[in-house]
Amino acid sequence: MAAAFLVKTEPSTYSFADLQSDQKTVWDGVSNPVALRNMATIRKGDTVFVYHTGDEKQVVGVAVAASDAYPDPKLKDPKRLVIELQAKHPLPTPVTLKQVKADALLKEWVLARQARLSVMPLDEKQLERLMKLAGS
Numbered sequence: 001m002a003a004a005f006l007v008k009t010e011p012s013t014y015s016f017a018d019l020q021s022d023q024k025t026v027w028d029g030v031s032n033p034v035a036l037r038n039m040a041t042i043r044k045g046d047t048v049f050v051y052h053t054g055d056e057k058q059v060v061g062v063a064v065a066a067s068d069a070y071p072d073p074k075l076k077d078p079k080r081l082v083i084e085l086q087a088k089h090p091l092p093t094p095v096t097l098k099q100v101k102a103d104a105l106l107k108e109w110v111l112a113r114q115a116r117l118s119v120m121p122l123d124e125k126q127l128e129r130l131m132k133l134a135g136s
Helices: 016-022 033-040 097-102 124-133
Strands: 004-009 024-027 047-052 058-065 081-096 119-122
Touching: 016 024, 016 047, 016 058, 016 081, 033 081, 033 119, 047 081, 081 097, 081 124, 119 124
Parallel strands: 004 047
Antiparallel strands: 004 119, 024 081, 047 058, 058 081
């Protein structure tokens, strides 16, 4: 089974709807060292959930990593990574941060504990629970 991750975005900057419209994008702008370590483990074919920050605070869509993580060609720093993301589909029902924090299994997920981390993994149990809450 491919690994699963969550990436965060401010929907007014780049939303899941924008990704659907573009079909594919280079996901960049990650600078936090922990988020970059997480991003470095993303491989082509991994499932990537898109989370809207700001007023929404909810997981809204599913994408797939269309590439392994690689150094951002626009920057001189080889530690700054990007991935290519390809849109798959919106979640049938978005999963809110409030739901994540209230869920017995998901409340221990990084999303509930480190609100500012922009790239994070999901383990198999978290993935199954998130999909169940989303109605998938």
